[in-house]
Amino acid sequence: QLQLVESGGGLVQPGGSLRLSCVASGLILDYYDMGWFRQAPGKEREGVSCISSSGTTTNYADSVKGRFTISRDNAKNTVYLQMRSLKPEDTAVYYCASGPCDSTIATISWVSGSWGQGTQVTVSS
16 A cells, blocks of 8 residues: 655745655555645645656646646655645645546546645645
């Protein structure tokens, strides 16, 4: 079983940046596509970005394209989400997960994978 722990969330002003980290343990991360999801209060969980096991393929939700960058360091068993030009609408709990990375980043395709406990990101002045 893959265990995932997110960190790096916090309070940031609009236009600011944060980098989220997701550290994996239990299994070798190299074999897994990984993704970041978020859930705002009163809204459904949505896919933000995903990356293939090798790191050669990445996908992004339209709402974050050009602002967020996903990456991974398999030697450190860690996946990152660099977030720039943050907006109030980016406020949510962010989760990392293992699952099939494709252009849809559909949550339903990832529910059977491993999930972290989430880290809160709040964008507010």
